[in-house]
Amino acid sequence: MLIKIHLVFEDEESGLPTVQEVAQLERRDLSPTTLVLTLSEAKTLLHRLQSHLVEQQVSVRQRQQLPCPSCQQPRRVKDNRHLVYRSLFGRLILRTLSIICHTCLLL
Numbered sequence: 001m002l003i004k005i006h007l008v009f010e011d012e013e014s015g016l017p018t019v020q021e022v023a024q025l026e027r028r029d030l031s032p033t034t035l036v037l038t039l040s041e042a043k044t045l046l047h048r049l050q051s052h053l054v055e056q057q058v059s060v061r062q063r064q065q066l067p068c069p070s071c072q073q074p075r076r077v078k079d080n081r082h083l084v085y086r087s088l089f090g091r092l093i094l095r096t097l098s099i100i101c102h103t104c105l106l107l
């Protein structure tokens with residue numbers, strides 16, 4: 001049996017779902033070792049789940065920050081970098097944006 005675990009994000013404004021696959025587990029025979037998650041499966045599952053959650057939250061936050069707070073014009077990406085974030089379920093590499101408004105020159 002193939003078990004697919006998906007995460008569904010629903011856009012607050014449009015209500016449209018985005019589905020991302022988190023993991024696939026394969027089970028053939030039912031036994032005490034295949035009945036439950038192994039520690040390795042659980043760690044991998046939580047790491048992937050957290051990666052998708054964080055990636056989605058950062059993406060939404062970055063989109064929210066694009067309009068300039070002063071003139072409301074869309075700001076442009078000046079620079080992007082990667083940030084390493086260490087968590088209980090593993091290391092995450094996040095893309096951070098430096099944005100600037102070319103009208104008011106606000107960062």
Ligand SMILES: [Zn+2]
Nearest residue numbers: 068071101104
């Ligand atoms: Zn501006």
